Amino acid sequence: MAKIGIAGASGYTGLELLRLLVNHPEAEIGFLTSETYPGESISKVFPSLSGFIDTKLSSIKSVSSNICDILFLALPHTTSMEKVPYFLKGHTKVIDLSADYRLKDPAIFKKWYSLPHKQTAILKEAVYGLPEIHREKIKSARLVANPGCYPTSITLALAPIVTEKWVDLSSIIIDSKSGISGAGRKGSLATQFSEVNEGISAYNIAAHRHTPEIEQELSALAKTNVQVSFSPHLVPITRGMLSTVYINLKHNLSTVKLVEHFKNFYKGEPFIRILPLGEYANSHFTVSSNFCDIGVQVDERNQRAIITSAIDNLIKGASGQAIQNMNLMLGISETTGLNFPGIFP
Ligand SMILES: NC(=O)c1ccc[n+]([C@@H]2O[C@H](COP(=O)([O-])OP(=O)(O)OC[C@H]3O[C@@H](n4cnc5c(N)ncnc54)[C@H](OP(=O)(O)O)[C@@H]3O)[C@@H](O)[C@H]2O)c1
Known part of the structure; x- marks a missing residue:
């Protein structure tokens, strides 16, 4: 069972990660972060999760680096950039849903995001997390840059x-x-x-x-x-x-x-x-x-x-794809926890 952390659990992609992970057979939710609701139960913030998970949210500043196996960063771009090196120091593998580690060329990042990339060494090892194209590299990655929608x-x-x-x-x-x-x-x-x-x-x-x-x-x-x-x-x-x-x-x-x-x-x-x-x-x-x-x-x-x-x-464009990447990184079936049809009407 892999220990999971979600930074940015009070946002839309964070909630979607939780909705999909509460029934995932190989994932155990460890910590959840929010800067707006520290101390609050996640099921109070999102009552749709009542009866499934009531973990208390904490500030990302209070989370130690070695606390989980897989960390999802569901944070705004530029916020993830500075968090990644801290969590990679331990044995944690990181899946970043933001744009911070997607562009290989720091000069292109600077041009489009109007700020210099501050973690160019780590940027080099990030694997772009589109499984249909980069499956083999994702399997052994420490840092996956989850694609944009x-x-x-x-x-x-x-x-x-x-x-x-x-x-x-x-x-x-x-x-x-x-x-x-x-x-x-x-x-x-x-x-x-x-x-x-x-x-x-x-x-x-x-x-x-x-x-x-x-x-x-x-x-x-x-x-x-x-x-x-x-x-x-x-x-x-x-x-x-x-x-x-x-x-x-x-x-x-x-x-x-x-x-x-x-x-x-x-x-x-x-x-x-x-x-x-x-x-x-x-x-x-x-x-x-x-x-x-x-x-x-x-x-x-x-x-x-x-x-x-x-x-x-929010799913193939963000949190579902992030879980598909997690499954590959854990060496389990890629469809685990994701094999269900859509909802219509
Ligand atoms: N929405 C999509 O369809 C989609 C698709 C693909 C990729 N993405 C990317 O995924 C990331 C998250 O998107 P989202 O739609 O979930 O955004 P969101 O709903 O705005 O959620 C952002 C989360 O980040 C937390 N946060 C904000 N500022 C922070 C800070 N300075 N330090 C720590 N935590 C902070 C917020 O929590 P508090 O306010 O409680 O602190 C919240 O939990 C973004 O980078 C986005 O571009 C989104």
Whole structure:
């Protein structure tokens, strides 16, 4: 049984980790942190956990470094950066849900996050936690940088074809839509009910911080520099994410062949479902699950592949994927505690 700590247990991804871990057969929750509710029981903060866990929250400052086997850091970016070295000193393995250890190049981190990376030595050993691409490295990692939600849905949609000579890598356009929980629990004007309800808005076009993460992973797969145009949108749903990705083909290909190609690429992957011919990803059917549904279509008139990809931003896009990584690091079945369908309606 692995001893688990969650820093940031009072946030959305922290709560989702708890919801999934309370029934995990190989995980025993040790400590939980919150700076707003120290001393409070977690089931008081989140009554949905009543009867399952009533561990008291403590400040992260009071937690000693060797207290657990696996530590999830569900903290805002820049906060994780300084916590990781302290916990890595002991035998603890760390899964960081923030963006702090995802970008390999500190200069790119500085450009997009407007501050220098302060832990460049540790950054070198961080493994990007997308199991479908980096499974073997994750198994022996001490530090896993859990991917962002947009990069998860987008990289999984493009991984099967950016390696192929028959696509034009300079033509990638990505349109993504996210539920509001993607912004975390801490409120802001932009995420207030009256600001988001009944409306759809684009934001951070060509400037979203997940862009370099997407480009890093696609470039590594393609073995050449890949740049994308990325347009994220907020939609008035609590959770769920849909990405529609466009890429030009160098010669025409049938949809049947492309679907077959995707099915072969993801053969045996427990959490990837390639949809049958003519079906497109729908966030309804991945919400509350760790699945990524991918729909494949060729627009033959325009010689373009159009890939749709749906995930739950809080599960495959964050806490479920983090548990998938934990399972790999513990050497147990990757699907442990995650093998359940989504909730619809
Ligand atoms: N939401 C998503 O869909 C999603 C998806 C992928 C990745 N992520 C990433 O996952 C991380 C957590 O996201 P979230 O949505 O769970 O955010 P959240 O709901 O805002 O929760 C943040 C947590 O961090 C704690 N915290 C805040 N400032 C802190 C500090 N200075 N020291 C220690 N603890 C602090 C908060 O607790 P107190 O306020 O009680 O201190 C809270 O528990 C972020 O880096 C986010 O980018 C989120």
